[in-house]
Amino acid sequence: MRERRLAAELRRLRESSAVTLEEAAERLGWSKTKLSRIENVLRRVAVPEVQGLLDLYGVAGGRRDALIAFARTARQRDWWDTEPLRTDYATYIGLEAESEALSCYSMGVIHGLLQTEEYARHIIRAALMRFKPPAEVDRRVAVRAARQAVLTERDQPLRFWSIIDEAVLDREIGGKEVMQAQYKRLLELAELPNVMLQVMPASVGAHPGVIGSFSILQFPEQYFPNVVYVESMTGALYIEDEGQVHTHTLAFEQMQATALSPDDSTALLARRAGR
Structure with missing residues (x-):
C-alpha cells in the first residue's frame, strides 16, 4: 500500500512539473519502461x-524530506499482507490503517469499523452468496x-465520523437480537472521543448522498x-483527483x-436499543 501511494505521488509530481515520461527517463539515464513500471507499482x-526523481521535479525542503522518509518505509509489511485478500480490499485496509x-x-449497511461480529457475519455470508465454506466466512469476520483496532489501539486513534442512513438501522440484519446488539455497539463507540455518529433521517428526503455510500x-x-x-459488489473505486475529492468533501x-x-442520533439509537 505504501508503495502504491509513493508511486502515485511520484507520478503526480512528474505531471505537475510538466515533464513527460520520456523526458524524465532520458534525463535520469533510465529507460522509459523502468520509469513507467515504477509509476505503475510494477x-x-x-x-x-x-x-x-525529486531533484528532477524540483521538490525541496520539508516536502522532499517527508517523501524520502516515506520511501524508506515503503516496503514495510503489515498484518493484512499475510492474509489471502482480494487486492482492492487489501489496498483499502492499508489506506484505512494509515489514515x-x-x-x-x-447507505446500505453499517460501516465495517462499527459492526459487531454477528452483524458482520451475516453481511459477509450474504455477500459471498453461500459460495464459500463457513471457515472462510469466519476468516473474513476476523x-x-x-x-x-484503528479506533482504540493506535497511539493516535483514527478520527472517525460516520453518517448512517436511517434505512440502514431499519434493515434487520440477522434478526432482532443481532440488531439490538449492533445498536448497543454503536452507542458504546459513540462514547469514544475520536468517534462521531450521525443518523440521516428518512424525513430529510433528497440529499447529496442519495446516490450511494x-x-x-x-x-x-x-x-x-x-x-x-x-465500494461495489465486485470491486472498488479509488478517487484521488483533487476536484472530485473536494466535491465529495463538500457533499459530506x-x-x-x-x-x-450527534446527541439526537445517540438518543435515537438508545431508543432502538431499548434504553
Whole structure:
C-alpha cells in the first residue's frame, strides 16, 4: 500500500512539473519502461532513485524530506499482507490503517469499523452468496474485527465520523437480537472521543448522498492527497483527483449539517436499543 501511494505521488509530481515520461527517463539515464513500471507499482523504487526523481521535479525542503522518509518505509509489511485478500480490499485496509481521519456515509449497511461480529457475519455470508465454506466466512469476520483496532489501539486513534442512513438501522440484519446488539455497539463507540455518529433521517428526503455510500480518507502526511473510496459488489473505486475529492468533501459537509445532531442520533439509537 505504501508503495502504491509513493508511486502515485511520484507520478503526480512528474505531471505537475510538466515533464513527460520520456523526458524524465532520458534525463535520469533510465529507460522509459523502468520509469513507467515504477509509476505503475510494477517495480520497486529505491530511495536513491526517489531522490533523483525529486531533484528532477524540483521538490525541496520539508516536502522532499517527508517523501524520502516515506520511501524508506515503503516496503514495510503489515498484518493484512499475510492474509489471502482480494487486492482492492487489501489496498483499502492499508489506506484505512494509515489514515488519520475517515469520514463515511453508509447507505446500505453499517460501516465495517462499527459492526459487531454477528452483524458482520451475516453481511459477509450474504455477500459471498453461500459460495464459500463457513471457515472462510469466519476468516473474513476476523479480518473485519482486526481492522477495528484503528479506533482504540493506535497511539493516535483514527478520527472517525460516520453518517448512517436511517434505512440502514431499519434493515434487520440477522434478526432482532443481532440488531439490538449492533445498536448497543454503536452507542458504546459513540462514547469514544475520536468517534462521531450521525443518523440521516428518512424525513430529510433528497440529499447529496442519495446516490450511494462513500468514504473519505485523510492522511497525516500533508504531501499525500486525500482519497475517496467507493465500494461495489465486485470491486472498488479509488478517487484521488483533487476536484472530485473536494466535491465529495463538500457533499459530506452538507450531510453533516442535514443529519440529526450527534446527541439526537445517540438518543435515537438508545431508543432502538431499548434504553
